[in-house]
Amino acid sequence: MVNADRRKDAFPKPKPAKIKSAGAAQSPMLGAAMFAPAALYILLLIGTPFVLALYYAFSDARIGSSGLHFVGLENFRSILQSPSFRTAVKNSVIFTVVAQSIVICCSMMLSTALESRFRGRGIIRFLVLLPWVAPMALGAIGWKWILDSIYSVITWFLVWLHIFKPYGAPMWLGEPKLAMAAVVLVHCWRLIPFSTVIMLAGQTAIPKEIPEAAAIDGAGFWRTFFQIKIPMMRSIISVAVLFGTIFTFTDMTVVYILTAGGPYDSTQTLPSLAFATGIQGSDLAAGAAISVFLVPVLVVVAYLMLRVAHRTEGA
Amino acid sequence: MAVVETRDLTKVFKQGELGAVNNVNLVTREGEFLVFLGPSGSGKTTLLRMIAGLEQPTSGEILIGGQLVNHLSPRERRIAMVFQSYALYPHLTVYKNIAFPLKAQKVPSNLHKEKVEWAASLLGIGSLLHRKPRELSGGERQRVALARAIVREPAVFLLDEPLSNLDAKLRLAAREELERFHRRVGTTTIYVTHDQVEAMAMGDRIVVLNKGVVRQFGTPKEVYDDPADTFVATFLGSPPMNLLENEDLIVGFRPEHFRLAETVTDSAKVLFNFHVENVEYLGAEFILAGTLTGGIAEGKMVIARLLLGHSFEVGVTYQFAVAERHLKYFDCTTEKKVEARAVAW
Numbered sequence: 001m002v003n004a005d006r007r008k009d010a011f012p013k014p015k016p017a018k019i020k021s022a023g024a025a026q027s028p029m030l031g032a033a034m035f036a037p038a039a040l041y042i043l044l045l046i047g048t049p050f051v052l053a054l055y056y057a058f059s060d061a062r063i064g065s066s067g068l069h070f071v072g073l074e075n076f077r078s079i080l081q082s083p084s085f086r087t088a089v090k091n092s093v094i095f096t097v098v099a100q101s102i103v104i105c106c107s108m109m110l111s112t113a114l115e116s117r118f119r120g121r122g123i124i125r126f127l128v129l130l131p132w133v134a135p136m137a138l139g140a141i142g143w144k145w146i147l148d149s150i151y152s153v154i155t156w157f158l159v160w161l162h163i164f165k166p167y168g169a170p171m172w173l174g175e176p177k178l179a180m181a182a183v184v185l186v187h188c189w190r191l192i193p194f195s196t197v198i199m200l201a202g203q204t205a206i207p208k209e210i211p212e213a214a215a216i217d218g219a220g221f222w223r224t225f226f227q228i229k230i231p232m233m234r235s236i237i238s239v240a241v242l243f244g245t246i247f248t249f250t251d252m253t254v255v256y257i258l259t260a261g262g263p264y265d266s267t268q269t270l271p272s273l274a275f276a277t278g279i280q281g282s283d284l285a286a287g288a289a290i291s292v293f294l295v296p297v298l299v300v301v302a303y304l305m306l307r308v309a310h311r312t313e314g315a
Numbered sequence: 316m317a318v319v320e321t322r323d324l325t326k327v328f329k330q331g332e333l334g335a336v337n338n339v340n341l342v343t344r345e346g347e348f349l350v351f352l353g354p355s356g357s358g359k360t361t362l363l364r365m366i367a368g369l370e371q372p373t374s375g376e377i378l379i380g381g382q383l384v385n386h387l388s389p390r391e392r393r394i395a396m397v398f399q400s401y402a403l404y405p406h407l408t409v410y411k412n413i414a415f416p417l418k419a420q421k422v423p424s425n426l427h428k429e430k431v432e433w434a435a436s437l438l439g440i441g442s443l444l445h446r447k448p449r450e451l452s453g454g455e456r457q458r459v460a461l462a463r464a465i466v467r468e469p470a471v472f473l474l475d476e477p478l479s480n481l482d483a484k485l486r487l488a489a490r491e492e493l494e495r496f497h498r499r500v501g502t503t504t505i506y507v508t509h510d511q512v513e514a515m516a517m518g519d520r521i522v523v524l525n526k527g528v529v530r531q532f533g534t535p536k537e538v539y540d541d542p543a544d545t546f547v548a549t550f551l552g553s554p555p556m557n558l559l560e561n562e563d564l565i566v567g568f569r570p571e572h573f574r575l576a577e578t579v580t581d582s583a584k585v586l587f588n589f590h591v592e593n594v595e596y597l598g599a600e601f602i603l604a605g606t607l608t609g610g611i612a613e614g615k616m617v618i619a620r621l622l623l624g625h626s627f628e629v630g631v632t633y634q635f636a637v638a639e640r641h642l643k644y645f646d647c648t649t650e651k652k653v654e655a656r657a658v659a660w
Binding site for chain 1: 367368369388389390394395396398399400402404405406415416419420463467
């Protein structure tokens with residue numbers, strides 16, 4: 001035994017040569033370095049404003065004032081009592097639910113239509129996607145013109161058809177219900193392409209034989225659609241709904257450009273009210289407190305999204 | 316049960332190109348197991364899909380049970396189809412998969428349980444009814460697909476390569492099971508495959524297709540023993556038929572008919588000198604590959620299939636023979652079968 005050991009020492013094994021790339025791939029430093037930009041991005045551009053908003057929400061911060069005092073739940077108490085805030089919460093919920101319902105129905109129909117082969121399908125697909133590619137502010141300004149009280153093309157067309165008398169046409173952005181409908185409509189116009197693309201991916205992922213088997217089994221279009229296709233697309237529909245909910249619930253561009261929350265707060269949503277109160281009204285603390293109310297909703301949505309992702313991975 | 320008939324059935328996918336299926340005329344028999352056999356791209360699946368109603372023919376007629384069905388949707392044709400991928404509905408349990416055709420065809424719901432259990436017991440999957448397709452093995456999925464097809468008692472069964480996703484061992488067992496199943500239910504069945512062994516073993520009759528054209532339509536024995544052209548001769552049989560050009564003819568003989576001259580007892584036989592170049596020992600038989608020497612067929616590659624009982628060595632020339640009754644004759648230009656005639660070797 002001793003001899004054997006000695007013999008081993010006499011001929012020491014050469015050390016295995018280090019392969020640089022393999023060694024580097026395993027090094028924890030490299031992993032951290034690769035991860036750092038993403039972490040930094042989230043920390044600086046999302047984390048900091050979020051913490052700042054929380055901080056402001058419990059203070060008396062105002063634009064132009066350098067003093068900052070902790071005021072506890074005072075901001076929350078005052079906004080909860082404000083009728084504007086309650087309207088904004090109600091509007092946000094209506095806006096999100098109605099817009100998302102329309103978006104999902106329309107994008108499901110569109111994706112079903114765009115999945116079948118026909119001449120010019122490529123061009124139609126491109127046109128459908130266009131509103132998503134165009135900058136949001138530009139689109140919203142276009143819509144502002146289309147719905148304008150004096151220059152509205154829609155009004156002009158309806159007058160031309162003798163449905164309304166000149167000067168008797170509805171004010172699309174000036175009447176509370178019509179203004180809300182206009183905001184929902186523009187938002188749908190914006191989100192349908194995005195949702196359609198997601199749904200289209202879901203539809204094409206269904207093997208061709210499945211609807212064929214359903215057809216042979218005797219199922220018509222609607223049965224195949226509701227009992228086979230939609231259940232098979234459940235995960236992808238959830239993704240579209242959850243993304244859409246976040247985009248709608250947190251969006252303020254459409255409301256801000258079209259109606260600025262008016263008339264009489266009838267289209268005010270939480271993000272637009274937060275902006276109007278915090279930035280335009282100089283009451284940073286109240287604005288921050290309003291935006292903090294978005295957090296629970298978004299946390300629930302984020303949790304659901306992660307669950308869907310997890311379930312899809314498992315399947 | 317019903318008879319399926321096609322009249323001049325043609326499918327052209329791109330105008331100006333050769334059709335995927337060209338002028339196919341065939342009639343099944345009541346309760347028959349008919350096999351469409353051909354290499355990939357031969358049009359066998361397109362033909363089946365047209366019968367199913369999943370593909371519209373460019374021209375021609377399809378009749379099921381004597382009724383013209385060209386304009387009918389798949390569900391109105393009273394057919395059932397098993398797909399190569401089985402196409403089970405992944406989100407439904409086995410029970411719901413099997414019950415789906417009943418629901419779709421508005422069979423009263425109080426009959427569903429009874430019918431599903433009948434179909435499941437017929438295929439021995441009674442214990443799997445509450446599982447999802449992803450929890451099943453390949454063989455079990457195939458049985459579920461069959462149960463889903465049988466449950467509404469269709470007039471015709473269409474099977475599109477249902478065994479090709481199974482491993483070799485399972486395929487053999489599943490093949491036997493399918494045969495037993497067909498004997499029990501006795502429904503007219505059309506089965507698509509590219510596997511000639513499957514076709515020979517299962518088919519009452521075989522339709523051999525190539526490039527969208529029916530090359531031969533007959534019993535397994537007819538298509539094997541008496542091929543209509545050189546395509547059928549070489550597509551069926553493994554190893555394929557040996558073909559030798561002789562003047563304006565192509566003369567063919569099966570490897571198992573090419574034997575040592577002394578073992579061929581017929582007096583009318585053709586003798587060849589066979590120079591063995593490769594010997595494959597397959598346990599129960601030998602596959603010999605080599606060239607012919609002397610005569611018209613000098614240098615031609617041929618294959619012999621022999622039972623054990625003699626040993627062969629590579630590089631040695633043996634005297635082989637084929638009985639004349641085993642020689643098949645084809646026209647050199649059309650490659651179609653012609654009458655036997657005397658040729659000099």
